[in-house]
Amino acid sequence: MSGYALDVAALVRKDLRLELRAREVVPAMAVFVIATLVVFHFALPHGSGRDAAYGLLWVALVFTALLGLGRSWVPEREGRTLDGLVLAPCDRSAIWLGKSIATLAFLALAQLVALPAFALFFEPLTGQAIAGVVLADIGICAVGALVSAMAAAGRTRDLVLPLVFLPLAIPLIVGGIGSSIATHAGSYLLFLVLYDLLFSILSWASFEYVITE
Amino acid sequence: MGVALAMVFFVAPVDADQGISQKIFYFHVPIALTSYICFGTGAWKGLRLLWTGAERYDLESYTAIHQGTIFGALTLITGSIWAKASWDRWWVWSEDQLVLFLVLFLFYCAYFMLRFSIEPGPRRERISAVYALFGAALIPVSALAIRLSQRFIHPVVFTRHGPGMTHTQFAAFCVCWVAIAVLAYVMYRIELVGKRSDAQLQDLREAVAT
């Protein structure tokens, strides 16, 4: 088991180091999410209230995640290292876990910019909203790492990924918005936990089939 | 042959419906349920494919999802007409079933796009199978999500008319469901035969060409 954890840690370290050198994904995500929030400020009619603002925050977060996910397998594809990773003497699901954790780290960094900006521009954030964001992030990255690997196998990967990802993300958005604006957020947070568990297990179990030739 | 077989099963559901108060319900709900069954079958065949690696499950899973999507589209259309008839609006977001079908419809449309963007081969079979499995997991999760979302999106709940079913209505409903299920099964078999022959012809042509 510790071998598995070491493999995952090595894969995560590899992705983080690549990002640290290239500085491509995280700055792009951060700028994108701020730009989206600014656009939403103008799109939102004056005085439409906090529920609408929270709704827009979630739209911005999901599209930012999509931007990051679209890039998530690009280094492997351009460097043609995926075959090497698959052949490496580690469990294939470790590749998925490593990629999910790395994507989660990118997303969290982008949100470290996005959430204060939201609080500054629109509404102060509540604790339950932040809990909802964190839980939804886990689900987004777990499903997203698998789905983007699926889309990367095809010719039209950039087109297919949003189409596949958005219907899968609808329950997450429901849970996230519910936990942000409902007075009793408990059931929504519980729902998010359920989603995370279910789809993480599914992705973890099925990743091997997606990645091998 | 296929046309004749389909015609036979065409007549069955129509017969079963005669003499019953004309309601979209008798068609809409069985089609929706059958669509779930199709998606479930697709996922099950996908699971079998991953389990055994037998190539034939790929086409079976694909055909089942194909059927499910056709029936899903029908559910959306009939449901929309039903909404227009009952509430004078073409689309109501408060109808859980319809919204769920919209989500599923989008999800399975993406299935076809994903499938056709990948080169045919074992990897495509496995990716399709995993996708079908995700679909089966998404159905209950989305249903739950949509139910949860009603609480903050729609405080007012529409009441559906025609509340409880009488015995005869229930019997008619069951007959309809059976008829639609049989129809779906026959369509599934025909599609499967067609797709299999297509694949075999492809193989044959390659064999002749070489």
Added chain:
Amino acid sequence: MSSGEKYTAAAYAVVFLTLLVWVVIIAAKLARLEREKAELQERLRDTTPKPDSDDG
């Protein structure tokens, strides 16, 4: 015809039309398969007597 009846009829018509379209598509597909099969048969018959085939 009341508007309710009209909508019900429309719903049934949609289902029926969809099935009809499906049958037409399947019939077209069957015809195509048939044609391709005949073509292959033809080609096989041509190639069996003399081993060199005309085109690929």
